Amino acid sequence: MCRVLILAVATCLVTSLAAQTADELVDKNIQAHGGLDKIKAIKSYRFTGKFQQGSFTAQVSQEAKAPDFIREMFTIQGMTQIQAYDGKIGWQISPFQGRKDPEMLGEDDLRDISEDSDFYGPLVDYKEKGNTVEYLGHDTVDGDDVFRLKVTLKNGDIIYYYLDPDTYIEIRTERQQFIRGAVRETQTDLGSFKQVDGVYFPFSIASGPKNRPDQKGTVTIEKMEANVNVAENEFAMPSAPAAPAKPPAGKPGNSPLQ
Numbered sequence: 001m002c003r004v005l006i007l008a009v010a011t012c013l014v015t016s017l018a019a020q021t022a023d024e025l026v027d028k029n030i031q032a033h034g035g036l037d038k039i040k041a042i043k044s045y046r047f048t049g050k051f052q053q054g055s056f057t058a059q060v061s062q063e064a065k066a067p068d069f070i071r072e073m074f075t076i077q078g079m080t081q082i083q084a085y086d087g088k089i090g091w092q093i094s095p096f097q098g099r100k101d102p103e104m105l106g107e108d109d110l111r112d113i114s115e116d117s118d119f120y121g122p123l124v125d126y127k128e129k130g131n132t133v134e135y136l137g138h139d140t141v142d143g144d145d146v147f148r149l150k151v152t153l154k155n156g157d158i159i160y161y162y163l164d165p166d167t168y169i170e171i172r173t174e175r176q177q178f179i180r181g182a183v184r185e186t187q188t189d190l191g192s193f194k195q196v197d198g199v200y201f202p203f204s205i206a207s208g209p210k211n212r213p214d215q216k217g218t219v220t221i222e223k224m225e226a227n228v229n230v231a232e233n234e235f236a237m238p239s240a241p242a243a244p245a246k247p248p249a250g251k252p253g254n255s256p257l258q
Contacts, residue, residue: 022135025147026123028168029161034199039120042066042197047224049203053217060219063228066119069235084235085113091237102237108184111177115157122151122159130154141172169193169200174210185210197226 030036044065051058051074059075071084076096083092083105090105090113105113115122122131132152139148141162149161162172170190177184187210190202201224208216 022133022149025135025149025163025168026126026133029123029163029170032168032200034195036124038198039124042199042226044228044230045196045224045226046228046230047221049219049221049223051217051219053215063230063234064117064119065230065232065235068114068117068119069232070113070117070119071235072113083109083113084237085110085117086232086235086237087117089237090114102239104237108179111157111179115153115155115175122153123161126151136160146171187211187216189216192220194224196224199226 030039033039044063046061046063048059048061051060061073061075062071064070068087069085071082074081079095081092081094081096084090090110091102092105092109093100093102104110118129122129123133126133131154134150134152136148136150139146139162145165147163147165147168149163151159151161153159156178158176160174160176161170162174163169164171172190173188175186175188177186186207188205188207190205192202192204193200194203195201201221203221203224204218205221206216206218
């Protein structure tokens with residue numbers, strides 16, 4: 001009986017210490033970004049930059065607003081693709097596929113953009129959001145020591161955070177998404193952190209399929225502004241243009257010259 005009691009107490013103690021360590025690392029990460037007050041003082045942002053993958057380049061821009069509005073734009077040769085989420089609906093305009101009217105996002109893209117729309121990220125107020133965080137101990141990124149956190153989102157997807165042990169800033173994330181019974185894994189390397197209104201944001205974001213570095217693309221942010229004036233209706237799906245009214249059969253349409 002005594003052994004069982006000791007084992008139970010030891011198990012509870014280990015679990016408590018692990019949870020406490022995870023919370024401590026989350027707090028240190030938030031402080032490293034600028035602190036909760038400064039983070040929450042930012043209600044919106046806009047950035048512009050360049051996307052590069054090998055010899056391919058494009059202009060990119062993004063607007064976001066708390067709590068979960070986001071609009072992403074991708075421009076090549078004067079044509080712009082838009083993907084957006086208004087907290088409920090994800091939509092896009094894809095001129096590169098010959099579609100100029102807005103349409104609903106497919107399941108894969110909707111999963112991506114709805115998770116990206118979490119304005120303050122999954123670590124801020126993670127318990128209130130229904131996320132869980134576990135500390136998995138030490139790991140390495142490109143030979144350097146890091147702390148590893150496992151964040152399980154409310155929808156079941158998982159994000160692994162790799163924190164620099166000196167700054168507690170994330171230098172890499174790995175995401176596992178469970179869609180239609182399959183697992184999709186992506187890896188993102190974060191760098192060139194700069195302050196915007198007192199909060200550190202990554203200005204270099206290299207992302208692609210895990211274990212396929214040849215398919216990674218890098219976004220380099222050239223300009224970023226916080227607390228910009230952006231209306232919520234800019235994230236809403238616009239109505240498709242109405243088709244021109246057809247004149248009754250046998251009767252030509254009137255014009256000012258008729």
